[in-house]
C-alpha cells in the first residue's frame with residue numbers, strides 16, 4: 038500500500054471556546070472508520086478531547102500534525118451537507134464552531150458512547166399519541182371513613198392524599214406523583230388495604246393530560262387551503278430554495294396546509310422539519326403527524342431524556358424519519374434529504390436563543406433551507422415586521438389565509454381610555470380595574486364563565502407616564518421610551534445614553550400628572566380579591582411559577598374550571614384552548630407599548646392579538662377589554678380592528694424613518710462585571726476602540742453607527758453590572774467584519790479584568 042493511502046488528513050472542530058478548526062492525521066485501521074459527521078478523540082494541549090470531523094482534506098505541506106486517538110462513533114451524527122451550515126452559524130453569530138456543533142447535537146453525547154449502544158426504540162413513540170396510563174380509583178362500594186385521618190403515625194400528606202381520592206374518585210398515578218413525593222407509596226398502600234383500585238387505560242395525551250381527539254383521516258381542504266398547498270407544491274417540485282410567508286389568522290387551517298406540504302415533500306422523496314416556538318406545542322403538532330405518518334415522525338426538543346434524544350437523533354441520521362417536529366433545536370435535525378422546513382408562529386420571540394449561542398432559529402432555518410435547496414414556509418397570524426417586509430418587496434412569496442375555518446366570530450375588542458377615566462374618579466383601584474372591566478368580570482362570574490387577565494410586565498416597570506394624555510418621554514435621537522431611574526432620579530435612553538431630569542410638566546399636554554407607573558400581577562390579584570371575594574383567582578407569572586410543573590398544574594385547574602379568573606403574564610397567552618373563557622382583560626397595554634425597545638409596537642400588536650385569541654374558542658362569542666392610556670396608538674387600533682396590514686404600514690414607516698431593522702442590521706456588545714466602575718471603564722475603552730476602528734476604514738464611516746456604551750435598562754442582573762453598546766449597520770458584511778475586529782482587539786483588554794463581553798447579533802433582548 039502506498040504511503041498516501043496509509044494516512045489521511047482531516048479537518049476537525051473541537052468542543053472548546055476556540056474559533057479555529059484543526060488538522061489531524063488518521064492512520065491504519067482508523068482510516069476506514071473515519072467519516073464526516075463522526076466524532077474523534079484527539080490529543081489537544083496535553084489532553085484528550087472530543088472533535089467533530091468536518092472534512093477529509095488533501096495532504097498539504099504540513100508538519101508536526103498529530104494522529105487522532107480513535108473514532109468515537111460507529112455512524113455519522115450529521116450528514117456532510119450540514120458542515121457548511123454549522124460554519125455559517127459560527128461565522129454569522131460569532132460563536133466557536135465546535136460549540137455550535139456541540140449545542141446542536143443531543144446533550145449527553147460528549148461522554149463516550151460505547152460502540153454498538155442501541156437505545157430501545159419504543160420509548161419515544163409513547164411520548165405522543167396514544168399512551169397507557171395508570172389510574173387509581175376509589176373502589177366501588179367503599180367509602181373512606183374520615184376517622185381514618187385521625188390515626189397517629191400516618192405518613193405526612195396521607196390525609197391530604199385520601200381527601201383528594203375522596204373528592205376526585207379517580208386520579209392518574211402521574212398526577213398523584215406530581216402532587217405527593219411519596220405518591221406511589223401512598224397509592225400502593227391503600228390499594229393493598231383494599232380501598233383503592235389500580236387500572237391501566239389507553240389515553241391520548243397532551244400537555245395538560247387532557248384527552249386529545251386526533252382525526253387520523255385528514256379533512257378535505259377548502260378552496261383557499263388547496264390554492265396555498267398547490268403553490269407550495271410547485272416550489273417543492275422545482276428543487277430550489279424558496280421562502281414563503283404564510284400569513285393565516287388563528288383557526289384558518291394552517292396545520293392542514295403544513296400536513297399537505299410535508300406529504301407532498303415525502304412523495305418527492307424529501308424530508309421535512311417543522312419548528313414550533315414552545316416544547317408544549319410540539320405535542321399537539323406531533324400527535325397529528327404521528328396519527329397519519331405513524332413511526333416516520335421524529336421529535337426533537339430539549340425536554341426529552343438524554344437516551345430519547347440520542348435515539349431520535351440516530352433514527353433521523355439514518356433516514357428513518359420523514360418529518361422531524363420540535364422546538365428551536367429541531368433546526369439541527371441531521372436530515373440528509375431535507376426538502377422542506379416549516380417555522381410555525383415565525384414571529385415568536387422564543388425562536389431567539391438568549392444564552393450562550395445566541396442564534397435566531399427562524400433566520401438560521403432560512404439559511405439551512407438555502408444551503409439545502411429546500412423550500413421554507415414561515416407561518417404566522419401576526420407576521421414579524423421583518424418577514425412581512427420581505428414578502429412585500431418580493432423576496433418571499435406571500436400566501437394568505439384570511440378566514441377562519443369554522444366561521445367563528447372574531448372577538449369583540451373594547452378599548453378603555455384610562456386617562457379619561459382618571460379624570461372622572463379618583464379611586465385608587467380604578468387605575469388597575471376600570472369600571473367597564475369590573476362589570477364585565479362580574480357578569481362573566483354570574484354566567485359561570487371564565488376570565489383571563491393579562492398583565493405584561495417581564496419584571497420591568499420603570500415607565501414614566503403622563504396620566505392625563507398617556508404620553509411617555511421619548512429619546513429625541515432614537516424614538517424609544519426613556520427609562521426612569523429612581524436612584525439618580527433621571528430618565529435615560531438605553532440606546533444612545535441621552536439623559537434628562539424628569540420634567541415637571543408633560544411636554545405634550547402640559548399636565549403635571551406625570552409620574553412613574555407600574556404594578557405587578559400580585560397587586561392585580563389583590564384588587565380582584567377585594568372586588569370579588571367569592572371568585573376563585575389564581576396567579577401565573579415567573580414569581581409564582583418557580584417550581585417545575587407548577588404552571589401546568591395551574592393551567593390544568595383552569596382548564597377543569599376549578600378557577601374562575603387567571604391573572605398572568607405572557608405565560609397565559611400561548612397555545613392553550615380554554616372553551617369556557619369568554620372574557621380577556623388586558624390590564625395595561627402601556628407597559629409593553631413603552632418598552633425601551635424599537636420593537637415595542639410590534640411586540641404589543643402581537644401580544645394583544647395573541648391574548649385576544651384566547652377568548653371565544655368554545656361556542657360562546659368572546660370579548661376582549663384593553664385598558665390603556667394610549668387608545669389611539671396604531672398598535673392598539675389595529676388590534677381592535679383585527680387589521681394586520683394597517684399595523685404593518687405604520688410600523689414599517691417608523692422603522693424606515695429611524696433606520697431600524699429591517700432597514701439596518703444591529704448587534705449588541707454587552708459587558709457584565711461584578712464591579713460597576715470597572716465594567717463602565719472597560720465598556721468605555723472598547724467603545725472608543727470601536728469608533729476608532731470605524732474611523733480608520735473610511736468606507737465604513739457612513740454605513741455604521743455606534744451608540745453607547747450606556748447602562749442597560751436592567752442595570753444590574755444576577756449580581757452583575759451591565760453596560761451595552763448598540764451597533765447599527767447598513768450591511769450584514771460590514772457588521773460581521775467589525776464584530777470580528779471587536780472580538781480580536783478586546784481579548785487583551787478583557788483578560789483578567791473580571792468583565793465579560795457578550796456579542797449578540799440581531800438581538801431581541803433589549804434589556
Ligand SMILES: [Zn+2]
Pocket residue numbers: 503504505506507508543544545546547548
Ligand atoms: Zn400629557
Ligand SMILES: [Zn+2]
Pocket residue numbers: 512513514515516530531532533534535
Ligand atoms: Zn437615544
